Amino acid sequence: MRFLTVLIVLVLALMAYIRLAPTNAEKWYALPDVNEPGDTREEGGFLAVRRITAPADEVLTAVEQRALATPRTRLLRGNVAEGMITFQTRSLIWGFPDHTTVAVQGDLLVIYGRLRFGRSDLGVNKARIEGWLETLGPLTAPL
DSSP: OHHHHHHHHHHHHHHHHHHHSOOOHHHHSOOOOOOSOEEEEETTEEEEEEEBSSOHHHHHHHHHHHHHTSTTEEEEEEETTTTEEEEEEEOSSSOOEEEEEEEEETTEEEEEEEESSSSOOTTHHHHHHHHHHHHHGGGBOOO
């Protein structure tokens, strides 16, 4: 019985840490340099790059609206006027934070999602980013 109690306390402590650990917005407010459209999977993340077919501020506004309509997503740093925005999306049960940064670099929309804790996001960032891209419709060119 004591083992079970200790295990429950440890799990609750871990959950509290994951949900309450402070987030350094500066660390996540960054993007890799890109030169061409395409998708890149990496350990714990996903990078999607698309050509834009509308003005940059219109595309970023559409992405911002879509991102903020995503459950458990909040603005972490940036805005359309700055040309770059970082969002934090938390998983439903554990509250694991994923960070997604969006910007327009020249004629390219760059969306970069990555996890904060662990090594594998089980494809969650890729699925979320692809969902956002689907809603942009004619604002971006298909691959």
